[in-house]
Every structure is written in structure tokens, then in C-alpha cells.
Amino acid sequence: MGFTMISIYIPWEIHEIEKGRFDFGQINQSNDIDAFLSLCRKLGFKIVVRPGPQINSELTWFGYPKRILANERLWARSARGSKVILTQVPKPVPALNYASEEFLDETALWYDAICSILAKHAYPNGGVVAAQVDNEMAYFFGINAYASDYSDESVAAYRTFVFSKYGGLTGVNAAYSTTISNSDELQPPRRFDAASYRDIPWYADWAEYRERYLVTSMGRLGDMMRERGLSGIALFHNYPHPLGPGGAASGFTTPFNIMGLEKHLDFVGFDIYARKELYAHVKTVATYVVGTSRYPYIPEFIAGVWPWYLNPGDLDDEEFVTKAALMHGIKGFSRYMLVERDRWLDSPIRRDGRERAEKVEMFARANAMLVAGKFVNKRLVADVLLLANREYDRLEAASVLVSFPGDFLETPSGFSEYAGALTVSEDTLGFDQPVQLVKSAWFTAFEQALSGGGYGFVLSDTELDETLWQHRKVVVVTTLDYLDNRVQKALLDFAARGGTVVIGPKAPVLDSLMHPCTLLHDVLVKSDGNASGSRVAEHGAGHVVLVSELDDVPQAVSAACSLPGLSRVVVNDTALDVALHRDVDDATSFVIFVANPTAQPIAAEVTIGHRIGAVHELWDQRDLSTDGKTIADIVPAFSIHVYRCVTDAERTP
Amino acid sequence: MLHQDVLMSDIDVDQWRNAQALLLRSAKTCRRLVVIHERGRVLKFRHTTLGDRVSGRVATVDDPHRTARVLYDANSGEVDFVVVMERDALDSYFAQVQDSWDIDEDLDEFVRKSYAALDSFTDGIVTYPGRARETLGLQWRLGASFSEVESAVREFVRPASTVILGVESDVQLWMSLILDFDEDYKITSVTTADPSRVDVRGTAQALEERLKDWVEASGKVVSLALVLQYTAAVDFLAAPSDKKGAVLSTLLRNGKGSLYLAGVQSHLQLGSLPGFTPHQSAAPGDTHRVVT
Numbered sequence: 012m013g014f015t016m017i018s019i020y021i022p023w024e025i026h027e028i029e030k031g032r033f034d035f036g037q038i039n040q041s042n043d044i045d046a047f048l049s050l051c052r053k054l055g056f057k058i059v060v061r062p063g064p065q066i067n068s069e070l071t072w073f074g075y076p077k078r079i080l081a082n083e084r085l086w087a088r089s090a091r092g093s094k095v096i097l098t099q100v101p102k103p104v105p106a107l108n109y110a111s112e113e114f115l116d117e118t119a120l121w122y123d124a125i126c127s128i129l130a131k132h133a134y135p136n137g138g139v140v141a142a143q144v145d146n147e148m149a150y151f152f153g154i155n156a157y158a159s160d161y162s163d164e165s166v167a168a169y170r171t172f173v174f175s176k177y178g179g180l181t182g183v184n185a186a187y188s189t190t191i192s193n194s195d196e197l198q199p200p201r202r203f204d205a206a207s208y209r210d211i212p213w214y215a216d217w218a219e220y221r222e223r224y225l226v227t228s229m230g231r232l233g234d235m236m237r238e239r240g241l242s243g244i245a246l247f248h249n250y251p252h253p254l255g256p257g258g259a260a261s262g263f264t265t266p267f268n269i270m271g272l273e274k275h276l277d278f279v280g281f282d283i284y285a286r287k288e289l290y291a292h293v294k295t296v297a298t299y300v301v302g303t304s305r306y307p308y309i310p311e312f313i314a315g316v317w318p319w320y321l322n323p324g325d326l327d328d329e330e331f332v333t334k335a336a337l338m339h340g341i342k343g344f345s346r347y348m349l350v351e352r353d354r355w356l357d358s359p360i361r362r363d364g365r366e367r368a369e370k371v372e373m374f375a376r377a378n379a380m381l382v383a384g385k386f387v388n389k390r391l392v393a394d395v396l397l398l399a400n401r402e403y404d405r406l407e408a409a410s411v412l413v414s415f416p417g418d419f420l421e422t423p424s425g426f427s428e429y430a431g432a433l434t435v436s437e438d439t440l441g442f443d444q445p446v447q448l449v450k451s452a453w454f455t456a457f458e459q460a461l462s463g464g465g466y467g468f469v470l471s472d473t474e475l476d477e478t479l480w481q482h483r484k485v486v487v488v489t490t491l492d493y494l495d496n497r498v499q500k501a502l503l504d505f506a507a508r509g510g511t512v513v514i515g516p517k518a519p520v521l522d523s524l525m526h527p528c529t530l531l532h533d534v535l536v537k538s539d540g541n542a543s544g545s546r547v548a549e550h551g552a553g554h555v556v557l558v559s560e561l562d563d564v565p566q567a568v569s570a571a572c573s574l575p576g577l578s579r580v581v582v583n584d585t586a587l588d589v590a591l592h593r594d595v596d597d598a599t600s601f602v603i604f605v606a607n608p609t610a611q612p613i614a615a616e617v618t619i620g621h622r623i624g625a626v627h628e629l630w631d632q633r634d635l636s637t638d639g640k641t642i643a644d645i646v647p648a649f650s651i652h653v654y655r656c657v658t659d660a661e662r663t664p
Numbered sequence: 665m666l667h668q669d670v671l672m673s674d675i676d677v678d679q680w681r682n683a684q685a686l687l688l689r690s691a692k693t694c695r696r697l698v699v700i701h702e703r704g705r706v707l708k709f710r711h712t713t714l715g716d717r718v719s720g721r722v723a724t725v726d727d728p729h730r731t732a733r734v735l736y737d738a739n740s741g742e743v744d745f746v747v748v749m750e751r752d753a754l755d756s757y758f759a760q761v762q763d764s765w766d767i768d769e770d771l772d773e774f775v776r777k778s779y780a781a782l783d784s785f786t787d788g789i790v791t792y793p794g795r796a797r798e799t800l801g802l803q804w805r806l807g808a809s810f811s812e813v814e815s816a817v818r819e820f821v822r823p824a825s826t827v828i829l830g831v832e833s834d835v836q837l838w839m840s841l842i843l844d845f846d847e848d849y850k851i852t853s854v855t856t857a858d859p860s861r862v863d864v865r866g867t868a869q870a871l872e873e874r875l876k877d878w879v880e881a882s883g884k885v886v887s888l889a890l891v892l893q894y895t896a897a898v899d900f901l902a903a904p905s906d907k908k909g910a911v912l913s914t915l916l917r918n919g920k921g922s923l924y925l926a927g928v929q930s931h932l933q934l935g936s937l938p939g940f941t942p943h944q945s946a947a948p949g950d951t952h953r954v955v956t
Contacts, residue, residue, distance in 0.1 A: 071669060080767060089758070089762065090755075091755060091756070091758075092759075093758075093759035093760075093763045094763055096761075096762040098771075098774070098775065098778070100672075101670045101771050102767075102771055103769075103771060202751070315677075316677075318675060318680065318854070322681060322684060322685070323677055323680065323681055351673070351674075353671055354672045354673070356672075356673075356674075356675040356677055357675075361674070361860075362674060365860070412700050412707055413749065413751060413754045414754075414755050414758065416762060420775070420802050421690055421692055421801050421802035423691075423778065423782065423800040423801035424754065424758075425692055425698075425747065432715070433698055433712065434700075436707065436708075
């Protein structure tokens with residue numbers, strides 16, 4: 012099929028005989044990791060290893076030895092102090108406490124054993140080029156802010172985090188308007204009871220701490236791997252698919268934090284298991300990873316599913332989702348699972364080695380297209396950076412009214428584990444609108460305006476280092492009553508250097524501690540309204556645009572993106588979605604993806620503002636005739652066409 | 665009932681998807697009006713798809729059962745059910761359920777307890793129509809309770825044997841489940857018929873016989889094989905538990921499916937299903953097959 016690397020889990024659960032004793036082939040030959048890695052290298056494969064400690068892998072005990080799960084000192088705790096149970100098949104398992112030193116000590120025993128084998132095979136001495144640190148760590152899918160972790164160790168870490176953030180007791184009391192006399196008096200919120208916007212920092216900090224918990228624990232595990240001989244290979248982590256069925260509209264940030272975790276690991280991605288109907292979700296995940304990670308990689312990319320995946324898809328879904336991720340700029344992926352096994356179905360290769368011919372053909376075709384089309388040289392053309400507002404996402408996460416654990420089947424609550432309109436408080440907290448709800452409507456409006464207008468964009472969030480904004484010409488972000496001082500300043504700096512900043516619906520007047528902060532407001536206060544329903548202020552060499560009404564967003568975005576030099580792909584039907592990729596070595600060569608994410612075929616007409624020469628559809632290997640301006644083609648329902656075209660202009664269309 | 669080391673392999677994705685559609689109902693996919701309140705003060709009043717475009721908005725909840733019923737009637741045609749939840753009750757419910765977990769407990773027992781625990785919050789977690797434990801979450805569409813299913817298994821399935829359940833549609837196997845039970849009636853394997861290994865075309869009778877032969881060729885002992893036509897399967901599942909025997913009897917008599925039962929007392933056992941009247945007798949020691 013054209014794959015060049017093999018990615019494998021290595022389950023602690025399987026290899027441990029008893030505490031501190033492991034079988035790597037001495038008892039069961041199939042446990043001989045050393046021999047397997049040697050064989051992979053002999054066959055010419057590079058290797059990605061995933062030694063946990065948690066691997067899930069549909070194993071009975073989620074990859075841990077049973078004794079680890081049975082040790083109550085290692086359990087995470089809910090806000091009520093209860094156990095935290097993930098209902099998975101075939102056994103429910105307790106969420107573990109990753110702030111526990113005892114847990115890390117236990118993991119060290121496993122790492123001592125497995126890393127000594129892996130280090131021997133680490134590149135350049137062997138074929139192991141990367142290692143995944145743990146797996147889909149998100150509180151065992153307990154995304155809900157109050158689901159966990161309230162273990163003693165975690166609460167202690169929370170206090171350390173808060174005191175560090177505010178520089179000590181005085182700072183904490185100032186931030187929270189409290190009069191505590193020592194850190195032990197600081198308690199984390201255990202349910203949402205905010206009565207005023209002045210309460211927001213305390214709740215938002217809990218959401219921020221939950222990000223930090225995951226970053227810190229993954230960072231420590233990464234350091235433990237490096238200390239055991241894996242310092243010369245790439246270390247990465249895979250967050251779980253954040254927008255699966257029932258996922259959030261924009262809350263793909265917290266409790267995840269790609270940029271925070273990439274300070275400790277080499278790269279971080281999101282797993283994708285989606286059916287074609289969830290095109291918008293796949294686009295969100297892909298464009299967010301592309302806009303945020305230093306290596307846009309999908310560590311687990313759908314190739315079959317686990318049996319308790321409800322309403323599993325088929326070959327058409329996998330082809331569509333494959334193209335969708337590539338369309339939005341993904342540069343690497345690991346198929347999960349190419350080879351079927353217990354508790355996994357519909358892989359291209361069956362358990363007995365026989366092939367599912369149609370699947371093998373599709374996966375091979377995708378790889379062949381990437382090679383023949385020289386996708387390694389292709390770059391998504393994205394002049395616009397759409398930032399999710401992480402501050403507001405934290406408030407949304409913390410303002411959830413109900414609390415429940417993760418569930419692989421379906422929680423009896425019926426709610427998504429991601430906070431949303433069904434579960435989030437509607438309290439305005441003294442503002443004129445509930446920030447935690449309004450922000451999603453605005454994010455969606457901005458996203459739709461950019462997509463509908465054909466403007467290339469990537470997603471990230473307000474925590475993205477502002478030095479990385481400079482690749483873009485326009486930055487768009489939802490702003491309401493408050494916004495962190497650093498972000499306000501960064502937006503103005505971006506504008507001052509010649510960029511365009513689009514915000515809305517408000518110019519904030521407070522910072523994240525609810526202190527007056529009017530940096531953006533002061534710039535906009537003297538601006539005039541324009542025909543697009545927005546206010547535009549010149550700032551340095553650029554502009555700051557404030558759009559105040561949702562209905563004005565498309566026009567305001569269009570006006571802001573009409574600057575000279577911004578790329579745009581125009582389609583005749585707004586149901587279509589498009590993405591343009593340039594070639595780093597050939598300024599006249601482009602790849603245009605045209606997606607039809609609807610159930611009806613669409614006669615598409617696509618123009619890029621330049622004369623178009625030869626057009627070739629890369630997936631089906633067919634040439635198209637053009638009138639020199641337009642790519643015209645029938646795009647069937649739920650399909651994506653991939654056109655390579657040559658223009659007569661040596662610059663980005 | 666589900667063994668901790670259950671093998672779930674060689675599953676045909678199309679049959680598996682169909683099995684889910686036939687046997688499971690997801691509350692998440694239902695149109696719901698959600699009311700969350702705190703000691704009677706409503707904090708959330710929202711429809712899963714219509715948002716706040718619903719009738720009968722209330723600011724307080726005095727009688728959650730009455731509120732759920734009135735809202736359901738007021739939004740007839742727009743909701744599959746109404747759920748009225750008190751914040752503290754929901755948090756308490758999940759704390760109770762999670763604290764009840766025991767590492768050696770079977771999944772299905774934990775899930776059964778989880779849903780049964782909703783009965784402890786009859787005023788705090790309210791649905792209409794139907795009780796919360798039978799409405800929320802992921803529900804089996806078996807028309808029988810967990811204990812009734814468990815009893816039926818012990819009555820009709822031999823220890824350490826295999827059960828084949830199938831549904832035929834358009835002269836094709838639309839869905840199958842092949843379940844291995846151990847001596848303790850724990851399910852040790854879950855799979856489907858593999859279309860790459862066995863011909864899945866044919867009538868219900870042909871499929872039942874062929875699947876049984878195919879499974880037994882692998883060395884397993886089949887103690888029950890039932891293949892019904894699609895509409896018959898729907899009727900059988902929809903029938904109340906005390907009528908299932910009679911419904912199955914009628915379906916088989918009318919040529920809507922095929923049943924194989926192994927065991928010396930099989931015909932008597934089948935007859936013990938309420939309302940079941942076997943149309944074909946079998947002497948003790950014979951295999952009982954009811955076909956069309």
C-alpha cells in the first residue's frame with residue numbers, strides 16, 4: 012500500500028508478569044519486542060513506538076496491569092470525591108491520577124524495562140524514529156471540567172499552579188478578591204456557581220489548570236523516556252478526537268493545549284475517527300492542527316473502527332475523510348489499524364492476512380497520490396488566521412451546569428462531554444450577554460464567512476505565540492467584554508506591522524482579571540463606521556476592524572480580506588468547500604481541493620483569478636479541459652476532487 | 665455476562681452496523697427538550713435541535729413529573745422526550761454510580777446498575793414519556809429486561825456452546841451475531857458471519873442451516889440458531905417479554921424465519937416461553953428445528 016513506517020503499541024498490561032518483572036519473549040515468543048523491531052528494520056520500515064503507560068488499544072485494562080487499576084491510591088477523583096469511571100468495553104476502568112508520584116514511580120518501572128529495548132533500536136542505530144508519550148490523555152475522556160481530577164495530589168498541583176501564576180498569596184487574593192492566608196485555603200471550584208464576571212478568573216483558572224495537568228504529566232513522561240535513552244528521537248502525543256459525534260462547535264481548545272505541550276514534546280496531534288457527514292469537524296480538527304502544531308500530524312487516522320463505535324462508516328467515509336484531512340493541510344498520518352485484530356473491525360488487512368481489496372486499493376491510491384503529486388512540497392495557502400478565543404473556551408468549559416464522566420457507550424446524561432449550549436450556564440454574570448454562549452455563534456459566523464468567501468485560513472487559538480501570526484495577513488478573533496492584556500497588545504502589534512485584525516462583536520474593556528484594559532477599544536473609539544457594517548481603525552501600517560452585528564460578519568470579513576495579495580478561490584455554489592495548495596519549488600503549480608460535503612452532486616465551477624493551463628485530477632488520474640479561467644466538473648455527493656493545475660502566473664493566485 | 669477477555673474479531677462491518685441499528689436506541693440522537701433546574705429554579709430550557717424555539721417555557725419547576733408531561737404535550741411532534749434534571753441530583757447520581765464500580769464486576773452488570781440507579785432519583789432525573797432508566801442513554805431494543813434475557817439464555821442455551829442470531833432481508837443475510845458462551849454463561853466471543861468465508865445469500869431457513877454448519881465446522885457446538893426475516897425480527901423485538909414466545913411461534917409458523925434448538929428438552933423448553941406453541945414435536949434426545 013506504500014506505507015513506509017510501522018506504528019505499534021507496546022502494552023504494559025501484556026508484558027508485566029508481576030510488579031517489576033516483564034516478559035519480552037522469554038515466556039511468550041510473541042512478546043519479543045526486540046525481535047519485532049529488528050525484523051521491521053530488516054524489512055526497511057521505520058518504526059513509531061507507543062509504549063504508554065496508557066494505550067487503550069481496546070485492551071481489557073486499557074493497557075495498564077490490572078494491579079495498577081486496582082490501586083485506589085492511584086485513582087483520580089471527581090469534584091464530589093467519587094471514583095471516576097470510564098465505561099468502556101469489555102471492562103469499565105477507573106481514571107488514574109497522573110499527578111501521583113506513586114503512579115509515575117510505577118510507570119518508571121515499566122519504562123526502565125521497555126525503554127532499554129527501545130533505546131537499542133532508536134534512530135540512528137535502529138529504526139525507531141519516534142515514540143508516542145501515553146495516549147489520548149484527556150482525563151480518560153472525562154472532558155467535563157468537574158469530572159476530575161480532585162485527588163489530593165492534583166489539588167496540591169492546582170494550588171502550586173495558581174500561586175505561581177499570580178506570584179504568591181497577595182497576587183492570588185488580588186486576582187480572586189479573596190482573603191485567604193495560605194495556599195491550603197485555596198480550593199478549586201467544584202461546580203459552577205459564579206454570580207458575577209469578577210468570579211470568572213477563579214473558574215477560568217481551573218480550566219487552565221486542567222490543561223496544565225495534562226501538559227505537565229505528559230511532559231514528565233516524556234522526560235522519563237528521554238532519561239532512558241530516547242532523547243534522540245521525536246516524542247509526540249495524540250489528543251483524542253475533540254469533535255466527535257456530539258462534539259463542540261468551537262471548544263476544541265481546552266482542556267487540550269497543543270502549543271503548551273509542544274514546549275515539552277516535539278509535536279502533538281489530534282486523532283480523527285469521523286464519518287463523511289462530519290466533514291466540518293474534520294476540517295476544524297485538521298485546520299487547527301495545521302495552524303497550531305509544528306508538525307501537522309494525525310496520530311490515529313481512521314482505518315476501520317472499534318466495535319463499540321456507534322454507526323460505523325465504510326470505505327466511502329474513509330476515502331472522503333482522508334481527502335478532507337489532506338485538503339486542509341495535514342502532512343502526516345498513521346493509519347489505525349491497517350491490520351485487523353481482536354476488538355477492531357474493517358481494516359484493509361484481515362486478521363488472517365487476507366486483504367480487503369477495495370480498502371487496500373483506496374489506501375494505496377492515497378499514498379500514491381501523495382508521492383506522485385509531490386505533496387511533501389505542497390503548502391496550504393492560508394493568508395488568514397482564525398483564532399478561537401481560549402479564554403472564552405475556558406469559561407465555557409467551567410460554566411457547565413452538570414458534571415458526568417466519560418463514556419465510550421453513551422452517558423445516561425445524554426450530553427456531549429464537551430460543554431455546549433445544552434449544558435452551559437446562561438447567566439450573563441453582569442455582562443449584557445453570556446460570553447460562554449455568545450462566543451460560539453461568533454466563531455461559527457467568522458468561520459463560515461471565511462469558508463463561504465473562499466479565503467484560505469487556518470485555525471489556532473489565542474494562546475498561539477504571536478510570532479507565528481506573522482505568516483498571515485489577516486487575524487480574526489471573537490472578542491467580547493474582556494480579553495487578556497497580552498492578546499490585546501499582540502493584536503495591535505500585528506496591525507501595526509501591516510496586518511488586518513478583525514474582531515467582534517465588542518472591543519474589550521477589561522482584561523482577563525476583569526481589570527480595566529482598553530487597548531483595542533482606545534484604537535477603535537475614533538474610528539468611523541463603513542458600508543460593510545463594521546468600524547475600521549488605522550493602526551500603524553495596518554487596520555483594526557470591529558464588526559458588531561452577526562449579520563454583518565460576511566460583508567465585514569469580505570471587506571477585510573479584499574486586500575491586495577490575498578488569495579481567494581471562488582466557487583459557484585456555497586455548499587462547496589475549497590482549499591488551495593502551492594508548491595514550494597514551482598510557483599506556477601497548484602493543487603486545488605474541491606469538496607462537496609452534501610448528499611447531492613454539484614456541478615462545480617472554480618476560479619482562482621488567473622489563467623489556468625493544464626488541469627489534472629490526481630485521485631482519478633484524469634485530465635480536464637478548461638476555458639483557461641474555470642475548472643468545471645461534476646462533484647458527486649460526499650466527494651472531494653483534487654486538481655493539479657498550472658497557471659501562467661508565477662505567484663499565488 | 666461479557667467475559668473480561670472476550671474476543672471480538674472478524675466482524676463484518678455492514679452486519680455490525682445493522683445490528684446496532686436493530687438492537688440499540690441512542691437517546692443522544694432523539695429530539696429532546698432539556699430542562700435543568702436548581703431546587704426548582706430553571707437554569708436551562710433548551711431543545712436539542714430547535715434551541716429555544718419551543719413552547720411552554722417555564723421559569724420554575726415545582727412538580728418535575730407534571731412539568732415534563734406538560735412540556736411534552738405542548739411540544740407534541742417536536743420532541744421524542746422531555747428530561748427534567750435537578751443539578752444536584754445529576755451530580756449525586758453520577759457520584760453514586762461511579763463509586764459503585766468494582767474491578768471484577770462485568771460490564772453489563774455495571775451498566776445495568778447504572779441505569780437502575782436512576783430509580784433512586786425519581787424526582788431529580790425525570791423523563792416523559794417513560795422512566796428515566798428506560799429512556800436515557802443507550803438502550804437495548806430487546807423488549808425484555810436484562811434479567812429476562814439472562815434467564816432466557818440459561819434456559820435455551822447450553823453452557824459452552826454457540827448461539828447464532830440472524831436477520832434476512834431480500835434473500836440476503838442482513839445482520840448476524842454469533843456468540844460463544846462458556847460454562848458460566850459468560851460471552852467469550854462476539855462475531856458475525858464472515859461473507860468472505862460463508863455464502864450469506866438465501867432464505868432464512870437456508871441461512872440458518874448454512875450458518876450453523878459453518879460455525880460447527882470450526883469445532884464449535886451450536887445450541888441455538890435463529891434467523892428471522894427483517895420484519896419478523898422487528899416484530900419479535902417489539903413484542904413484550906410475556907408475549908415473545910407466542911409472537912415467535914406465530915412468526916415461525918407463518919414462514920417468517922427458522923429456528924434450530926439443540927438439546928434433549930428443547931421443544932419443552934421452547935414451549936415454556938409464554939405463549940409458545942411448537943407446531944412440530946420432537947422426541948426427547950432429538951434436535952428441535954422449527955422451519956418453514
